Amino acid sequence: MEKRQETIKNLKKLGSKVVGEIDKGENPSLDVPIRTLSNVKYDTTRRMIMMGTGVAKRYFFNVGHVRKFVQTIEAAALAKELNEMGKHLSLREAFYRMKRTLPDSNINLVDEQGESNEAIEDLELITDASRELLHINANKLGSVAGKVVIQDKGDVIDWSKLGSGGWSIPSNVEDIIFKKVDAKFIVYLEKAAEWERLHEDRVWDKLNCIVISSQGQATRGIRRLLQRLSIEYKLPVYILTDFDAYGWYIYSVIKYGSISLAHISGKLAIPNARFLGLTADDIIKYDLKKHLIKFEEVDLKRLEQVKNYDWFKNNKEWQRQINMMKNEIKGKAELAALTSHGISFISDVYIPEKIKRNVWLD
Template sequence: MESLTGLVSQLYDQLDEGEIPAMQLPLRSKRNIEFDPRHNVWKYGDLKTSRTAKTVNGATMMLRTVYTADFINEMIRDSKSSTLREMYYISEGWRNAKFHSQDESNLLAEDLETITSCMREDFKLRPEESGAHIYGDINFTTQTKKGMKKMNCIDDVSEAGFAVPYKVEDDTFQIDPGNTKFVMAIETGGMYARLIENGFPEKFGCTLVHLSGQPARSTRRLIKRMNEEYNIPVVVFTDGDPWSFRIYASVAYGAIKTAHISEYLATPTAQFVGITASDILNYELPTDKLNDKDIGALHAELTDPRFTDEFWVTEIQAMLQMGKKAEQQALAKYGLDFVTDSYLPEKLTNMGIL
């Protein structure tokens, strides 16, 4: 509340002194992404952009900023929370300050994070359901309506696993690693279900995390906590295409959109287990042809600072050369047990995980 009040006070003081109010924000583009050696993640550099009330659009954003800060303070005072979608609709009552799309309200919430050095979760703003689930011999003590409750992510959950809440900080969410030897983050629900059905977590001491596509912030934060606080290795298992490579990058290095909080979300030691271009060749996997968007994304990744090491350059160039991509489920060519009996044990052994 103090950080938000301080922001609004600065705007007020500028107006009171007869100045046109302005705010400084980090430039949010690849051009301003730099490697932070202290946290081993990619985050925003020193380049700034200025938001000023010299224009109608700029003045409108200032107005929205004040309304949003007031709304957040009111929630904190009343011990309430809101989804990002609800905040967008609540703005309908803000007259000239209302948002025209949810993208605008989401971006302003991120702007407030960069300016105040607080996280969206501190503002009591939460996303819609992320769909992320966890399955494995690990225990979480989490806040419920009846108080803190401890749950084992095999014995006390359904086959879908434990649903990841939007806030996973230690004050409301505690971790007991149990018998977990490593964490595997999985892109698709089909592969997540296959590994559970085949008994992979129990056999290898693995905790599975279903990322449900591009992972939500709380999912990435929980993966980081398991890795950082309990020294549990993390591997990421995705489809073999440029969009899936970016899913891995967001887990390991941070996403450009959330580069201002990469040190809280990214797990730099996370390793990529597949599917790679090399896998497509070595296992002769069924493939689909790269489309124009895929090709453009792969070329963009060759200039992305998160993909500069030799492994990624080699794999991306190989995928471009063959013009093919493959899904995780392509491993079913060799039967439903191949992924858990051969593919993953072999690759994880070579990586030093097993």
């Protein structure tokens, strides 16, 4: 309750500042911290991406700003309403809640969810209140299974007794209480299909671990859950992704934080996360060259960007991996390709062997 009052106060303050400027006949403005590569810095001691001090002024009376300005204020009004009612909306619902047509025109205040998402992210930065505090949730994506018992909204849930589906990770994991954690490490997978493989093989039982997956880029809920488990229970986190620039960037986001959410890296990044695979060495060692997928132009472009990020630039091992992918292997590969060595090769051989022999990248 206290948190909600605090958020409401914050949002009202923002509104009052704008009203004050209007009352004085000034051009109302918002200070929006800049969320681009140019305004993030890699903090070498904390080993995570931190937000810079760059701030952009957003004006109402500016042709290029007016739309975003109103979107941001509307997002604030919505967040205040949600906090007052004690309800939550998904990003998708928030989009529909904000969407309306301007009178006498064919202009919508928001046309696609990307716009409302951005307005909400900007609002987080302006008010210093996370999306969770604003009562807006991301879609649930991702499952977890393992030897853990938790309590969520009064319900006690055992992650090892949830059938074939596992527990689906909510977008807000802040209030989850860990009752019992027997696992010794965490295995994170980029693909839900691979999670199902490991779950069916009961890897979490055999290896005494937690198996988590997302579908593509890890959501904030998953990242926060991983971070809490890794900090609160000192569990190593092993990351498995496809062999391409996008997969490797998923690892980068989990470990160092993302550019657009650099302001909350402290609550999301896991600097000790370990990259288990697929590495360029794996492609050679496990003879996956025959399963390579051709590069497209975007793959090489993305790879070049990843290569030049501050947090990869001085990492010799990663530079070697990237160069090998680019110059030697010249293609990408999926985790699923490991199936060519046997249905449960990934569960029975690949993961246990690599962890046992400590073959991972930092």
